[in-house]
Structures are given as C-alpha cells and as structure tokens.
Amino acid sequence: MIIGSIVNGVVIDHIPAGRGMELYRYLNLEELQCEVALIKNAFSEKHGKKDILKVNEVIDLNFDILGYIAPQITVNIIKDGVRVQKIHPQLPNTITGVIKCKNPRCIVSTEQGLKHVFKLTDRENRIYRCIYCDTKAEPQSFL
Missing domain, CATH: 3.30.70.140 (Aspartate carbamoyltransferase regulatory subunit, N-terminal domain)
Incomplete structure (x- = not known):
C-alpha cells in the first residue's frame, strides 16, 4: 500500500x-x-x-x-x-466539551447551553472530575 x-x-x-x-x-x-x-x-x-x-x-x-x-x-x-x-500533547488540566458528565443531577444535565467541563484531579491515573458536581469521568465517556 x-x-x-x-x-x-x-x-x-x-x-x-x-x-x-x-x-x-x-x-x-x-x-x-x-x-x-x-x-x-x-x-x-x-x-x-x-x-x-x-x-x-x-x-x-x-x-x-x-x-x-x-x-x-x-x-x-x-x-x-x-x-x-x-x-507531544500533554494531559490538559481542564477539558471542555470532550467528556460528558454521567450524573443525572448535575447542572449540565438540566441546564441547556452549559458546557461539560472536567478538571484533572489525579495526573498519574488520568482521573478527571466534573467541575460542577465532582463526578469522576468514565474513561470512555466522550461526547
């Protein structure tokens, strides 16, 4: 090829x-x-x-x-x-519009127009949490 x-x-x-x-x-x-x-x-x-x-x-x-x-x-x-x-891209400290919060009570689930924003809380384990409700992101929960 x-x-x-x-x-x-x-x-x-x-x-x-x-x-x-x-x-x-x-x-x-x-x-x-x-x-x-x-x-x-x-x-x-x-x-x-x-x-x-x-x-x-x-x-x-x-x-x-x-x-x-x-x-x-x-x-x-x-x-x-x-x-x-x-x-060589690095893990971002915050990420917007890529991960979707799975918490049905989170404000982004009820308020239209709010962007899904997650912050990096554990760099070694690549753990991100929602800035609104602190829900941990699932590894494959991309929008």
Whole structure:
C-alpha cells in the first residue's frame, strides 16, 4: 500500500491501534476539503500496532482532545516536505466539551447551553472530575 507523502500538513502518529477513527471524528476532520488519510494497524516497533492520521493541510488542532484521548501521540507539522515541528500533547488540566458528565443531577444535565467541563484531579491515573458536581469521568465517556 502506498500513501503519498505530505508537502504541507500534519501527521498525527503513535495513535493507539483502533483509535484513529475516534480522533478523526473528535477533530472534525470530515469537514476538511483537503486529503486526509487514516492508516489503521500500522506496524510499530514500540507498540506493535498503531494508527496514523495524515492531513494534507496545516490545520489548527485541539491539543486538549489529543492529550486526553491519546497522550502518547506525536504531532508532526510538515512544511515544504520537511518536519518543522514535533509536538507531544500533554494531559490538559481542564477539558471542555470532550467528556460528558454521567450524573443525572448535575447542572449540565438540566441546564441547556452549559458546557461539560472536567478538571484533572489525579495526573498519574488520568482521573478527571466534573467541575460542577465532582463526578469522576468514565474513561470512555466522550461526547
């Protein structure tokens, strides 16, 4: 299989195998008019298998989403066929609009228009809690 090289764009590498499409959706890449390639289950010496997203345009990315969903990823910015920047997103201290509070009594469940906001309370175990009701986020409770 041959996937073309990128002249100007973004390569999101080291995505855990099977999670590339999830990142594709959360980053709203379907709205782009440029070429986007998702490579699933590519060989990785470190992880065995990985997913890769290639976007043939330099775009703004939500590093909070990237850091929360897959903090081990690498984002490479390509310009004129050369990598000019390599970014390792970190776990964000707060995250908005990615995790949904599961507490039916939480104010975000009853008040329309309030955004779901979670704060990082335990970096080592990647635990986030709702800022309104302190409910612990479920690991896969993405919006």
